[in-house]
Amino acid sequence: MKWQLWRRLRAPAAPEMEAEIAAGLARLHALEQREASPELEQILLRQWREHRLAAAAQPSRGKVLPVWLRVSAGLAALLLVAGLWRLEVRRQARVDFSPARAHPAAHVSTIAQPHLIRGQASSAEAAKPALHLVRHSIRHSAKPSPALALAQRGWLPLPDSNPQLPLGRAMVVTVRIPGPMLTSLGLVSTPARSLRGASFPAQVLIGEDNFARAIRFVQTREEK
Amino acid sequence: MLAGDLEFTARAAEPEELATSEAGFAALYRRHQPALYRFALQMGARPQIAEEVVQEVFLELIRRPGHFLPSQGTVRGYLFGMGRNLLRNYWRRHRSETSWDQLVSEPDDQGRAALALDEQRDQGRQLRDLQIALAALPWRYREVLVICDLQEINYHEAARILGCRPGTVASRRHRGYKLLQSRLRRQRKEES
Numbered sequence: 001m002k003w004q005l006w007r008r009l010r011a012p013a014a015p016e017m018e019a020e021i022a023a024g025l026a027r028l029h030a031l032e033q034r035e036a037s038p039e040l041e042q043i044l045l046r047q048w049r050e051h052r053l054a055a056a057a058q059p060s061r062g063k064v065l066p067v068w069l070r071v072s073a074g075l076a077a078l079l080l081v082a083g084l085w086r087l088e089v090r091r092q093a094r095v096d097f098s099p100a101r102a103h104p105a106a107h108v109s110t111i112a113q114p115h116l117i118r119g120q121a122s123s124a125e126a127a128k129p130a131l132h133l134v135r136h137s138i139r140h141s142a143k144p145s146p147a148l149a150l151a152q153r154g155w156l157p158l159p160d161s162n163p164q165l166p167l168g169r170a171m172v173v174t175v176r177i178p179g180p181m182l183t184s185l186g187l188v189s190t191p192a193r194s195l196r197g198a199s200f201p202a203q204v205l206i207g208e209d210n211f212a213r214a215i216r217f218v219q220t221r222e223e224k
Numbered sequence: 225m226l227a228g229d230l231e232f233t234a235r236a237a238e239p240e241e242l243a244t245s246e247a248g249f250a251a252l253y254r255r256h257q258p259a260l261y262r263f264a265l266q267m268g269a270r271p272q273i274a275e276e277v278v279q280e281v282f283l284e285l286i287r288r289p290g291h292f293l294p295s296q297g298t299v300r301g302y303l304f305g306m307g308r309n310l311l312r313n314y315w316r317r318h319r320s321e322t323s324w325d326q327l328v329s330e331p332d333d334q335g336r337a338a339l340a341l342d343e344q345r346d347q348g349r350q351l352r353d354l355q356i357a358l359a360a361l362p363w364r365y366r367e368v369l370v371i372c373d374l375q376e377i378n379y380h381e382a383a384r385i386l387g388c389r390p391g392t393v394a395s396r397r398h399r400g401y402k403l404l405q406s407r408l409r410r411q412r413k414e415e416s
Binding site for chain 1: 246249250253254257258260262265266271274275278279282283286287350351355356366369373375377390401404405408411
């Protein structure tokens, strides 16, 4: 069947016959005068009236959107709400620790609680001011305390340390300070209960007398 | 330019007619029904089936007038597209039961009278042969010839109706012509 069709299509064209066909088709078009029966018009008009009546009886619901559009709009709204909620949670939980700008020697003091210091000691050069922004999140802390406002200037003199004492040969050690300890040191006003389980990396400056004098929060490699 | 403006005006007015008044719908029906009915007949449907197609198309327009988008073409193209799909579905359903060639419509009294008148002028026979050859064409070529030549619809609108590109319409029309030539030649050989 397809072969026959192909053979006929491959036959050479005859322009005079093409003109004859075109004329014949035009003649057929001119001759064709048939129309559908008048009853059909009556039937359709009756249907139109019934449809209009039914539409008028129904309460107006406005334009109904397609199902896929409604579902995707719902999902988009849900995602938007979830994203906003997540942003709000992160905003509340974020506390910024600014880089230390001043030399540690300016804030050196003694510490009354040397047992806080543990971990690996680093070189004294690490005590130079860091230029990167130090950030760490403390969940459950809504407002920064005045002590945290001080922390934005870099090294923090520890309470009970004496700034009059000479620094001598300073040493810096990197430690992780438990969250409740921040409260007990007076660095944050957040209740110790809410910081339980959290720990924060920090550098502690130890003077020649082996007392901690100042503290600076840092960013670990994992956090970077 | 003038024809385009007129068509645009008609296109913009038709949905309003349909939505607002019964007289508007009647005017729309009277404007498009003859062409649609003849299209169905020329595609090989019997008069009853052609009427069913016309009825179904206009019922669909009554039920869902919002489906017609003026930006996507004219009302005529929309109606023809629906009619063409209905006819094709009908043909697919009944292909196994009967040959499509047997469904070729016989002209009614008016058509017979016109053909008889032409017979007197020795043209009616040729037209009858052409009609038979057209009815025997494969569906894809026949619909293009009916839409473009018998309904005088341009390639772009025909492409919208058929869901293909204007180039495809042109090439199918050309092939349809060649097939018609071949069939007419064969018929004449048999007669001679």
